[in-house]
Amino acid sequence: MELSSVVVQTTPFDGQKPGTSGLRKKVKVFMEKHYTENFVQSIFNALGDKVKGSTLVVGGDGRYFSKQATNIIIRIASANGVGKLIIGHLGILSTPAVSCIIRRRNVLGGIVMTASHNPGGIQHDFGIKYNIENGGPAPDSVTDAIYEHTKIITEYKTTPALETDRLIDVLGSTTYKVDGRDFVVEVIDPTIDYVGLMKEIFNFPKLRDLIRGTEKRPQFHVLIDSMNGVTGVYVRRIFVEELGASPDHNVRRIVPLDNFGEIHPDPNLTYAKDLVDTVKANLQYNLGAAFDGDGDRNMIIGKDAFFVTPSDSLAVLANNLDCIPYFQKHGVHGFARSMPTAAAVDRVAEKLGKEMFEVPTGWKYFGNLMDAGRLSLCGEESFGTGSDHLREKDGIWAVLAWLSVIEHKNMSVEDILKEHWKIYGRNYFTRYDYEECDSDAANLMMHHLGQLLASKDIVGKSFASSGKSYTVRKADNFSYEDPIDNSVTKNQGVRILFEDGSRLIYRLSGTGSSGATIRVYIDSYEKENILADAQDMLKPLVEIGLQISQLKKFTGREAPTVIT
Structure with missing residues (x-):
């Protein structure tokens, strides 16, 4: 059947500016006529x-409105x-799987439908972001160009007769004639490429022996929680089918739901409290882990819910990469962290003689360093490691x-x-999140800090x-010059740096869908x-x-929404 495209007249919408990781708004905003199409x-x-x-990858975390958006994209x-x-x-x-497929199949890029760790369902959040040919989030130059087009768009092209409602329900390829x-639309098993890559990176037989136990080693009990997000299909495939974990005792909430079961799919001590309580109550578990909605x-946590901060997690992995086959083969070229992340990994880099980079918040800032062969491991305090x-x-x-x-x-x-x-001392670290603050009040607070x-x-x-005194050594608004392309990113967060190495950092988050989220980061180093x-x-x-900051004065908030 020969299909023909049509041109639909439209007008711009205000505020379609991609944030740190794409455009995120309430579902009902994306459902407005022409909004997603624009x-x-x-x-x-x-x-x-x-x-x-070109060839593009399309997929997402399965949250509400994903299927409608997929049809629009097709x-x-x-x-x-x-x-x-x-x-x-x-x-x-999953978001990592999109990156994997882009890279392994050498395609132009991908469109990811996700609002990451934000709640899902018709009353909550949806998002769309574009990933470029290296598999990473689009850099500022691309997102800025997208935004400029959203401000002047007058029409969009579509093929209304292309039947898509059941297209993604069946594996295989379908070819259409359009104009x-x-x-071609190829519907694939979402786990194949990603699981193949994981088996190249890690020693699966050793990990299976760890989880299942051997004659010489007792079983290492894990509890893996997908929080009703996209990782459920990958957890079943990897942990249950490949590594032998019990589907009844070692994994939980592994069926992706479009509203995440009415929970907030954010893997931290507040929103993953159910996992924390379960591990604490059942001392047979040696490790607990949780993922967010899109799996990035x-x-x-360890036995008795011993919490590993993301900053410490990054530092420990940096210090032990030699036990992973991938790094044995490819070597370790450098480390990086986002600016708000505690500096624990910096000391590992110094001891190992590796380059160390401090970048703005947003995974896209690691991409140039990786592509240039100068970065092997990186992380963010917001529970991101890679x-x-x-x-x-x-x-x-x-x-x-x-x-x-561990193995x-x-x-x-x-x-x-x-x-x-x-060996290295400890960075005591916490983050206070004040979610959905009045935007004007949040901006006034940041203006006060700017003054x-x-x-x-x-x-x-x-x-x-409380009996302790801190003297300010330096105060600035963090800016970053990319050492690869010399691009400059400014105004990435107010830093108050103290003489003893302690830090206070204030940022407005770019990952929410409404209001403003104020994040306050507190970091203090202790050697003894x-x-x-x-x-x-x-x-x-x-x-x-x-x-x-006079946060209470400006926002009226007595306490943070989340303490990490």
């Missing part, structure tokens, strides 16, 4: 002639001259890496951390609380006192941070 067409407009005859792609779409079965692809051209974030095997953070990879370290060292999670702190920086009076000033309670150790600095 943004998808703007992606193709920004790509220009490259899209003609029709618009066909009308814009795309040659082929590779789509996960039922529209399911005289072949247009992870949380690690390596140069992909250009996205990767939750399942992080858990497999931790299991590899190699034959130690518990807690003992591995204590050994690490004894403090401009006055320069804060440098050299001392602040005291490494086994104290983190919240007790950080309490004075927390109080000083609230005093400096």
